[in-house]
Amino acid sequence: MKFLLYFLLASIAAAEPMHVSLPTVMKLAGANNDEIEQARVKHTETIAESKQAWQRFWPTLSLNAGYRGHEGRVQDIGGAVFDARKQQYTVGTAVMIDWSPGDIYYSALAAKQKALAAEHLAEKTRRDIVQEAVVRYYDLLAAEADMAVIEDDLRLTEDYAGQLGGAVDAGTAFRADLLRVKTQVSRAKISMRQGQEKRDLAAAALAEILRLAPETALRPAKADLVPVSLMSTRGVATLISLASQNRPEMRAVGAAHTAAALESDRTRVAPIIPSVQAGYSVGGLGGGYAGEFGNFSDQQDFFVGLGWKIGPGGLFDRQRQKIAEAREQGITLQTNQVKAAIGREVVEAVLKAQSAKDQLAINDEAVSAAEExxxxxKDRQASQLGVVLEYLLAREELTRARQGRVKSVTEFNKAQHELKRAVGK
Incomplete structure (x- = not known):
């Protein structure tokens, strides 16, 4: 019985709506999304690759111990072949260096720029996800505000139906007018149910991007929907310039271009710098004829060498240089494409924001006219100069105007956030 009671209470608690505000949505979207986490993982990977590139300058250290035996024919350095039985054992350590300084240096610098590009791309992904969450939040908020408009219309229409029902009973109104009002009430109830469906679908879409449980019933923390001005739409050229400086996409392609330039330098300069090979080993050697295990004493070996590689991957490798130059040119073209796309996004965001602002002002005028x-x-109806249909049409027009204003405010706020994102803030 206690378990059943606990289960019921947990179910009721789970069914209660969760109220969220816009700041909360933005924080959750920026911290709890798989796409953002994938971008961060990619950034972490490129950082590790950058560090690994610099670690190629480190010498390698090895410890070794070994035994070697021989029985049978062997040839000495003079050419004589004879039977021999011998053995040896070694213990020691060795430090080895195999450097291509130019190649290591330029590849490490390029890897660092690639890590920087990955960091900016991760930031771009975060901003895109946050913007999408903002749009879905405003869709939910608009659905909630739209329902409030319909609910208000339904309440007033039901009150009017009650008043008209009393007038019909008193013989001062027609039953056909009462039926017309009841039809309007049914239509408002249908709109109310459709609004609930739209709100629940918007809540599910928001829960998806916030990575909450699909069945979470999200509701706006505040039911009011007011226009929020975040950016000025004046000076499009200035806004485009700000976007070129602030957008992470531009910084990412800038870092990628630097990396491509370093790779191009690597193909031209690195082969000229000689590679270095050096080693030093120290330990002991023992052994001798047949079963001898003595004669153990220390030994040391060391060597140093310089070299140049000629051919593929080295000097006179023109094809490798052409490939690097082509990639650098490709990144340059990509930079121009990104810059053009950002300019277009800023212009579109400005136009949408201006249009939404104008539509909002027009809808305010429409609401005022509909209210009057x-x-x-209503005054004409009270003085018996009007008809029921006129009042219903006026109420319907007011509801449409208020719903239009909800849509205008929603689009205005979306456009403001989109313009802010487009500028890179």
Whole structure:
């Protein structure tokens, strides 16, 4: 019985709506998304590759111990062949250096730039996800505000139906008018149910991007929807310039271009710098004829050498240089494409923000006119100069105007956030 009670309470608690605000949505979207985490993992990988590139300058250290025996024919350095039985054993350590300084240096610098590009791409992914979460939050907020408009219309229409029902009973109104009002009530109830569906779908979409449980019933922390101005739409050229400086995409392609330039330098300069090979080993050697295990004493070996590679991957490798130069040119073209796309996004965001602002002002005028129209229709109805249909049409027009304003405010806020993202803030 206790278990059943606990299960019921947990189910009720799970079914309760979770109220979220816009700042909360932005924080959750920026910290709890798989795409962002994948970008961060890629950044971590490139950082490790950059560190590994510099570690190629480190010498290698080895410890060794070994035994070697021989029985049978052997040839000495003079050419004589004879039977021999011998053995030896060694113990020691060795330090080895195999450097191609130019190749290591340029590849390490290029790897560092690639890690920087990955960092900027991770930031771009985060911003895109946050912007998508903002859009879905405003969709939820708009659905909630739209339902409030419909609910208000339904309440007033039901009150009016009650008043008209009393008038019909008193014989001062027609039953056909009452039925017309009841039809309007049914239509409002259908709109209300459709609004609930739209709200729940918006909540599911928001829960998806926030990586919450799919069944989480999200609700806005505040039911009011007001226009929020974040960016000025004046000076498009200035906004484009700011976007070119602030957008992580531009920084990413800039780092990628630097990496490509370093790779191109690597193909031209690195083969000229000689490679270095050096080694030093110290230990002991023992052994002798047949079963002898003595004669153990220390030994040391060392060597140093310089070299140049000629051919593929080294001097006179023109094809490798052409490949690096082509890649650098490709990154340059990609930079121009990204810059053009950013400029277009800024212009589109400015146009949308300006249009949304104008539409909002027009909808404010429409709401004011519809409210006055409802007031006049109600006054005419009270003085028996008007008809029920006129009042219903006025109420319907007011509801549409208020719903239009909800949409205008929503699009205005979305456009403001989109413009802010487009500029790189």
């Amino acid at each position: 129209m409802v007031k006049l229709a």
